[in-house]
Amino acid sequence: xxxxxxxxxxxxxxxxxxxxxxxxxxxxxxxxxxxxxxxxxxxxxxxxxxxxxxxxxxxxxxxxxxxxxxxxxxxxxxxxxxxxxxxxxxxxxxxxxxxxxxxxxxxxxxxxxxxxxxxxxxxxxxxxxxxxxxxxxxxxxxxxxxxxxxxxxxxxxxxxxxxxx
Amino acid sequence: xxxxxxxxxxxxxxxxxxxxxxxxxxxxxxxxxxxxxxxxxxxxxxxxxxxxxxxxxxxxxxxxxxxxxxxxxxxxxxxxxxxxxxxxxxxxxxxxxxxxxxxxxxxxxxxxxxxxxxxxxxxxxxxxxxxxxxxxxxxxxxxxxxxxxxxxxxxxxxxxxxxxxxxxxxxxxxxxxxxxxxxxxxxxxxxxxxxxxxxxxxxxxxxxxxxxxxxxxxxxxxxxxxxxxxxxxxxxxxxxxxxxxxxxxxxxxxxxxxxxxxxxxxxxxxxxxxxxxxxxxxxxxxxxxxxxxxxxxxxxxxxxxxxxxxxxxxxxxxxxxxxxxxxxxxxxxxxxxxxxxxxxxxxxxxxxxxxxxxxxxxxxxxxxxxxxxxxxxxxxxxxxxx
Ligand SMILES: Cc1ncc(COP(=O)(O)O)c(C=O)c1O
Ligand code: FES
Numbered sequence: 001x002x003x004x005x006x007x008x009x010x011x012x013x014x015x016x017x018x019x020x021x022x023x024x025x026x027x028x029x030x031x032x033x034x035x036x037x038x039x040x041x042x043x044x045x046x047x048x049x050x051x052x053x054x055x056x057x058x059x060x061x062x063x064x065x066x067x068x069x070x071x072x073x074x075x076x077x078x079x080x081x082x083x084x085x086x087x088x089x090x091x092x093x094x095x096x097x098x099x100x101x102x103x104x105x106x107x108x109x110x111x112x113x114x115x116x117x118x119x120x121x122x123x124x125x126x127x128x129x130x131x132x133x134x135x136x137x138x139x140x141x142x143x144x145x146x147x148x149x150x151x152x153x154x155x156x157x158x159x160x161x162x163x164x165x
Numbered sequence: 166x167x168x169x170x171x172x173x174x175x176x177x178x179x180x181x182x183x184x185x186x187x188x189x190x191x192x193x194x195x196x197x198x199x200x201x202x203x204x205x206x207x208x209x210x211x212x213x214x215x216x217x218x219x220x221x222x223x224x225x226x227x228x229x230x231x232x233x234x235x236x237x238x239x240x241x242x243x244x245x246x247x248x249x250x251x252x253x254x255x256x257x258x259x260x261x262x263x264x265x266x267x268x269x270x271x272x273x274x275x276x277x278x279x280x281x282x283x284x285x286x287x288x289x290x291x292x293x294x295x296x297x298x299x300x301x302x303x304x305x306x307x308x309x310x311x312x313x314x315x316x317x318x319x320x321x322x323x324x325x326x327x328x329x330x331x332x333x334x335x336x337x338x339x340x341x342x343x344x345x346x347x348x349x350x351x352x353x354x355x356x357x358x359x360x361x362x363x364x365x366x367x368x369x370x371x372x373x374x375x376x377x378x379x380x381x382x383x384x385x386x387x388x389x390x391x392x393x394x395x396x397x398x399x400x401x402x403x404x405x406x407x408x409x410x411x412x413x414x415x416x417x418x419x420x421x422x423x424x425x426x427x428x429x430x431x432x433x434x435x436x437x438x439x440x441x442x443x444x445x446x447x448x449x450x451x452x453x454x455x456x457x458x459x460x461x462x463x464x465x466x467x468x469x470x471x472x473x474x475x476x477x478x479x480x481x482x483x484x485x486x487x488x489x490x491x492x493x494x495x496x497x498x499x500x501x502x503x504x505x506x507x508x509x510x511x512x513x514x515x516x517x518x519x520x521x522x523x524x525x526x527x528x529x530x531x532x533x534x535x536x537x538x539x540x541x542x543x544x545x546x547x548x549x550x551x
Contacts, residue, residue, distance in 0.1 A: 002472075011473075011476055016541070032493065033492040034494065034506060034509040035466060036543075036544055037544070059542060059543060061464060061542075061544060061545050062466050062469065064469050066466075067542065103490065103492060151505055152509065
């Protein structure tokens with residue numbers, strides 16, 4: 001049911017893990033399927049004094065499509081400027097993965113959401129201007145994550161999930 | 166690469182003896198059982214011999230066995246046939262929240278046709294309480310339908326107790342025995358059964374063939390109309406090769422196989438529970454099918470684990486093969502009161518008679534490795550990473 005590219009990224013996911021002292025962390029969840037994804041970014045300036053994503057890692061509890069999407073999202077975002085990274089869509093990820101089954105398109109949305117959320121975290125922590133659409137997305141993502149943690153995680157996992165980092 | 170099939174609850178390979186029994190009925194004895202000539206008669210004979218074999222297995226008489234195209238058709242026929250034939254007596258049907266999709270969706274459709282359906286809950290092990298059945302029966306109730314061996318978690322329902330209640334209260338009792346047939350004894354007399362759904366492809370027979378036992382005197386409408394086959398209850402030229410194969414698969418089912426599968430299942434359960442941390446068994450610890458082991462592995466998602474095992478040649482299943490199209494957690498596990506997290510992290514292994522102890526050994530090794538790997542990838546805390 002999955003493409004060759006999905007199976008490749010699922011079998012050998014790139015950029016798994018966490019970044020100590022990350023500049024931004026994005027945590028997202030989908031309360032229907034219960035999947036959760038975290039993306040960590042490290043930001044630096046390039047020669048034009050633009051913010052670029054220097055390093056990026058992820059942790060995902062989810063289906064094969066979610067794991068492959070997070071892996072692909074980190075590959076695509078690495079080295080991009082923040083403003084270019086924000087332009088990435090779930091369709092970009094799905095296309096790079098050779099397509100996703102219709103029910104699994106939301107898995108790639110989870111990956112772009114996690115990236116947006118990590119960037120939001122970076123911008124707001126550094127008192128940088130947050131674009132309106134990023135702010136709007138952040139509001140939605142925050143509610144989704146709260147719902148996911150409430151509906152899909154047991155209290156012990158919730159506690160630990162909040163404690164981490 | 167290794168190929169280890171541990172998804173026998175989805176379907177089984179056809180046993181060679183079954184294939185050999187079926188073969189002559191494809192190219193040589195291809196007759197139509199309704200034809201009057203000798204070639205037709207040959208087919209008719211095979212049909213009736215097969216019917217006898219299947220009837221004997223559940224202590225029924227042959228004219229109480231109606232052949233169908235499988236479990237789905239038998240369940241549709243039983244529920245819709247009984248509902249419409251008895252709608253002047255009542256409009257109420259009782260079933261459970263842990264049925265196979267074909268029972269649940271038949272019931273949901275009946276609800277659109279003016280019937281009322283009660284979906285009974287189960288306890289944490291997946292057992293329906295006979296008392297709940299008793300209390301749910303009203304003057305309006307026509308029938309009760311309870312799955313015998315659960316296809317997801319393997320729990321075996323107390324059908325004898327439920328059947329007794331139904332008989333005392335004068336309502337029909339149906340059980341879906343697709344998973345339990347030949348694994349758990351069924352005696353239609355002692356178990357007070359009016360209808361039983363069975364099929365062939367779970368017991369090393371071919372796909373697309375099954376039967377419905379209908380007790381003599383049951384008021385039921387035909388659901389498939391046509392030339393009047395199967396005592397005018399199920400029209401359509403009989404699938405003779407399939408039916409012969411079905412009967413053969415029943416004949417070769419033996420207690421040695423059950424003992425063997427139970428042994429493999431128990432090794433799998435004991436070792437997984439002791440060697441994989443933060444893992445629980447779903448379903449009843451003792452009243453369960455001899456081939457089913459269903460676990461929840463905390464902090465990981467079932468589909469991901471299934472596909473990681475598949476990369477190593479191990480075939481198993483999340484919830485049931487048919488629910489792979491949906492995102493929602495298994496309705497069976499949710500009915501048993503599992504949290505969504507545990508329901509999403511479940512995996513079903515169903516062993517078969519051709520599995521070996523080495524297969525189980527290999528599966529446990531790979532399972533430990535892959536569970537550890539996925540947990541390292543998981544952001545959910547509080548879980549032991551091995
Ligand atoms: C409990 C149960 N009922 C019904 C069915 C449907 O049977 P079939 O595949 O023969 O239509 C299955 C399996 O597929 C089953 O496990
Ligand atoms: S099914 Fe929800 S993220 Fe994949």
